[in-house]
Amino acid sequence: MNKKVVSLLISLLLLTACVLVFTYSEAIVASVRYSLDIWLEQLIPSLFPFFFISEFLMEYGLVELLASLFQSFMSFLFHLKGETSFVFILSMISGFPSGAKYTKSLYEKGFINNDEANHLITFTHFANPLFILGLVSGILLKDKRIGLIILSVHYGTNFLIGILFRKKEKPQYKKTTLREGLSKMHYKRINNPLNFGQILTNAIFHTFQTLVLMLGIITFFLMITSLCKEVLNLNQFPSAILSGLLEMTQGIYSVNNLAIPLNAKATLITFFLSFGGLSVHLQVYSLLSDTDIKYTSFFKARVLHALISSTLVMLLL
Numbered sequence: 001m002n003k004k005v006v007s008l009l010i011s012l013l014l015l016t017a018c019v020l021v022f023t024y025s026e027a028i029v030a031s032v033r034y035s036l037d038i039w040l041e042q043l044i045p046s047l048f049p050f051f052f053i054s055e056f057l058m059e060y061g062l063v064e065l066l067a068s069l070f071q072s073f074m075s076f077l078f079h080l081k082g083e084t085s086f087v088f089i090l091s092m093i094s095g096f097p098s099g100a101k102y103t104k105s106l107y108e109k110g111f112i113n114n115d116e117a118n119h120l121i122t123f124t125h126f127a128n129p130l131f132i133l134g135l136v137s138g139i140l141l142k143d144k145r146i147g148l149i150i151l152s153v154h155y156g157t158n159f160l161i162g163i164l165f166r167k168k169e170k171p172q173y174k175k176t177t178l179r180e181g182l183s184k185m186h187y188k189r190i191n192n193p194l195n196f197g198q199i200l201t202n203a204i205f206h207t208f209q210t211l212v213l214m215l216g217i218i219t220f221f222l223m224i225t226s227l228c229k230e231v232l233n234l235n236q237f238p239s240a241i242l243s244g245l246l247e248m249t250q251g252i253y254s255v256n257n258l259a260i261p262l263n264a265k266a267t268l269i270t271f272f273l274s275f276g277g278l279s280v281h282l283q284v285y286s287l288l289s290d291t292d293i294k295y296t297s298f299f300k301a302r303v304l305h306a307l308i309s310s311t312l313v314m315l316l317l
Contacts, residue, residue, distance in 0.1 A: 021223075024230045031226040035219040038249055043214060046128050048207060050094035054102060055203035059192055061185030062086065063111055068181025071173050077159070079166040080119065081173060083111040087124050092155070095128030096276060100284040100298070101210055104291055115167070117293045121284070122301035123162030127154055127273045136269060140256040146266050149316055154273055157309040161301050214283050221247045221279040244268065248277035263317040270313040275306035 021028050057063070063086045070089075071082030078084070087106060091099035100121055107117040129151060137147020176184075194202070225246045229239055240258055244251020255268045276284075281302070285295045 017227075020227050020231065024227060027226040027230050028223055031222040032219055034250070035215065035222045038218060039211070039215045042131070042249070043211060046095060046130065047098065047214075048211065050090060050098060051101065051207040051210060052203050054090055054098075054105070055206060056199060058086070058105060058109065059188075059194060059199050061188030063106065064184035064188055065181045068176040068178065068184065071176070075170050075173060078119070078123070078162045079168075079170045080116055081112070081171045084116060084120050086111075087120055091124040092126045093129065095131060096125050097214070097280055097283045097287065099124030099126065100287045104287055104293065107291060107293060114292055117291075118297045119162075119165055119167070121288075121293065121298045122165045123158045125274075125276060125298070125302060125305065126158060132273070136252065136273075140252065141262060141265060141269075143262065146262070146317070150266060150270050150273070150313060153309050153312045153316070154270060157274065157305050157312070160308065161305055164304075165297075165301065210287070213286055217282045217286065218247060218279050221277070221282070222250060225250060240268075244272040244277065245275070246277055247279040248272045248275075251277065263314070266317060267310050267314040271306045271310035274309040275302050 063083050066085045066089065067082030069082070070085035074080045074082055074085050074088070083106060087099060087102040090102055103112075103117050103120045103124065106112050107114070112120065132151045132154070133144070133147045136150065137144050141147065192199075225243050228234070228242060228246075234242065236254075237258060237260075240251060240254035242251075243254045251272045252269050255265050255272070258265065281295075281299065284298055288295055288298075
């Protein structure tokens, strides 16, 4: 297609978007407010502490310590070296898209190479456990048993994907003791060229840079979702599916309001959690855009993750 035609189509699309924003201004304002609520009430409380502290942990040698403690585990299960355990462990307790953020940080600091980074992002997409057990099972579904099943399947499928995507060869490594790991951590701390003030400044800057990026992308997708609902006049079920594919949190709320069996709700919610929604995908893509880590590895793994985990939950229930 002629480049001038493409430019014209883009201009027309943007002008149409502007008209729709003014036409459905109330829905747009509501979606922006909702995105701010998600950011303030969910993302900042759950992600800020982990993003902030992780900067200190990397600078003060926790990567070296965990590498010593979990080298055998990471090598046996995922054929990766011990340094990757930092991303694996922190992403499990902090939730996505922290796996991509921590992977990028380790890659830029030289702890892991490109192949290891591409493998790591495929299986470190973990939903925050408090989000699943607290909001999804406790408040929405009101069934803790289902929440535990969703959590177990969601995490277990990630383990499976990590094994499926691993290389055949295990990394060569020298076994180290806890004492040697502590010595490496101490050496990293005392030889760090950055002082406490510099590390603090970097931690604050990088944390809020990531969080503001997430806010902008979530707002963008919620606006698109609102416009699609208003323009297309979708029924409740297709509207819930569209919401979940674009922005996971809104999709989960929409599915919970559907008049369908509890097992069906749990299956759809598991699919959205494991896929992440295009909002999370764009966050990951943006985080990795200035590196040569491949987003396509993440995308393929999320499709597989969503299909396997939702099928398992459906069968178990």
